Amino acid sequence: MSIYQFAKSIVLLAGQRIREELSQELIIETKSNPNDLVTNMDKETEAFLVSQINEHYPEHRIIGEEGHGQDVTDTEGYLWVIDPIDGTLNFVHQQQNFAISIGIFHDGKKYAGVIYDVMNDKLYHAEAGHGAYLNDQPLPVLKDTELVTSIISMNPNWLTKERTRDMYAPIVQAARSARSYGSAALDFAYVATGIIDSYITLRLHPWDFSGGMIIAEEVGAVVSNQLGEKLDPLHSSSILVANPALHQELLNDYLSPYRARLNEIHQGQFSRR
Ligand code: 2AM
Ligand code: CA
Ligand code: CA
Ligand code: CA
Structure with a gap:
């Protein structure tokens, strides 16, 4: 399995875990201010993704919003940049309109991106140089607008x-x-x-x-x-x-x-x- 395929597979698994646990009560904490929230699901999802990556690719480095990755100061090798739940306020208030987001770089160059709209089961993904997809559908090149x-x-x-x-x-x-x-x-x-x-x-x-x-x-x-x-x-x-x-x-x-x-x-x- 390529790193790109692997990234998509763990994001789908992480999304499934979130959907399954949605009915359970959330533990909500504040971060920098009263509207800056983090939940146990943000932390658990990041921990899950990081453990999967560490297990399969121990030499890869990870930056994650919730701090489960490392303190990375250069872009050598493979670098995973992870947001376990993007749109935490939507997650808490709406239980929808949030996503898992991962960007992967190799020696500082773009390698692949994955964004999973968890509740709509929509996986946006791209391997650099090979086009972008929504689930299995290739996305057309954008038209110019004013x-x-x-x-x-x-x-x-x-x-x-x-x-x-x-x-x-x-x-x-x-x-x-x-x-x-x-x-x-x-x-x-x-x-x-x-x-x-x-x-x-x-x-x-x-x-x-x-x-x-x-x-x-x-x-x-x-x-x-x-x-x-x-x-x-x-x-x-x-x-x-x-x-x-x-x-x-x-x-x-x-x-x-x-x-x-x-x-x-x-x-x-x-x-x-
Ligand atoms: P988050 O839900 O992962 O924290 C909301 O307008 C968008 O901005 C979300 O993608 C949210 O990510 C992000 N966001 C929320 N608070 C932010 C902050 N203090 N600085 C930068 N981005 C923030
Ligand atoms: Ca946040
Ligand atoms: Ca975010
Ligand atoms: Ca987040």
Whole structure:
């Protein structure tokens, strides 16, 4: 079995475990603030994935949101970047609209991405250079769109903050419409399938974007930070993902006037809440 096949198989197993345990009462704790939740299922799912990887590929290294991986500071060899439950708030409040996300890199290069929409049993996956799939269906390359006919995804929180309102309100205003799904991984998957045309957010961690970046780029999406720079699996970043024409329009017409502020935000002087 290839590493790619193995990754898909353990994600499907992890999803099955989550579905089976959904009726059991969750243990919910807070992390950085009262709205930043983690449950026993986040931790158990990450522990399961990490133990499976360790057992089959002891030399591979792992970064996981819940800390079951290692402290990784370089990208040598195989690197797994794991979010056991992306969309924990959706998981807790809705028992749906959450995903397992994995991005795998080899010597710093993209190798494979897997995103599993657990409750809808939809597996988005891609091996770099070999196209992206939803379950067994190949995903077509994205068509270019203009903002006026595009649906974008953005968390409305960004429109309530003084520091970001003037940057993002014109985008929402000019777009055909805006959505907010509450799972970064699913946002990437929705761009990859053309359900939305762009996903724009100010701060994601490597486990939020790694799987999605690899899948979205396979269908021709442009994935960068909001300064147009490449993402790196070891660092948190702002995110702009869209089909090529829309990516360029958003970058040139809407975000580049705010380069100075975005640079400041990138240097970590802005906290999300
Ligand atoms: P999580 O559910 O794995 O924590 C919700 O808008 C999206 O942003 C989810 O993908 C969520 O991932 C992520 N997210 C939640 N809190 C965040 C934070 N403080 N910084 C960055 N990303 C966050
Ligand atoms: Ca979290
Ligand atoms: Ca996440
Ligand atoms: Ca998570």
